[in-house]
Amino acid sequence: MTSEFSVTTRQRSQMVDITAQVQAEVTRQNCQQGLVTVFVPHTTAAVTINEGADPDVCSDILGGLAGLVPLRSPEYRHSEGNSDAHIKATLVGASVQVPVAGGRLKLGTWQRIFLCEFDGPRSRTVLVHVGS
Ligand code: ZN
Numbered sequence: 001m002t003s004e005f006s007v008t009t010r011q012r013s014q015m016v017d018i019t020a021q022v023q024a025e026v027t028r029q030n031c032q033q034g035l036v037t038v039f040v041p042h043t044t045a046a047v048t049i050n051e052g053a054d055p056d057v058c059s060d061i062l063g064g065l066a067g068l069v070p071l072r073s074p075e076y077r078h079s080e081g082n083s084d085a086h087i088k089a090t091l092v093g094a095s096v097q098v099p100v101a102g103g104r105l106k107l108g109t110w111q112r113i114f115l116c117e118f119d120g121p122r123s124r125t126v127l128v129h130v131g132s
Contacts, residue, residue: 046092052112
């Protein structure tokens, strides 16, 4: 079963903790055991799992990606002017998978699931697919 929810981002680059929404979909789909796939159907947004305890980690990830991928480059050809966002989305990826046991996401103590916005602000869709 696949369901979805929306996330409104507020900055051009931002990581939004969506763990609670993903858990809510797992609960709503009545999944007790299996594997959940979290997928973003976008080309300038991504999804990742990383530390949620210290917000500086997300800030450093976004800063590190900005250091790797320049906002402007004479090499870019894409006329929309957001090539950096497309490159960052490809580096981070469009999906993650998390095991579910006892109806709960089996994340590590410090792990959270994040939507990564690279060309916001805008509304994004997150798909949650539960398979066994
Ligand atoms: Zn584009």
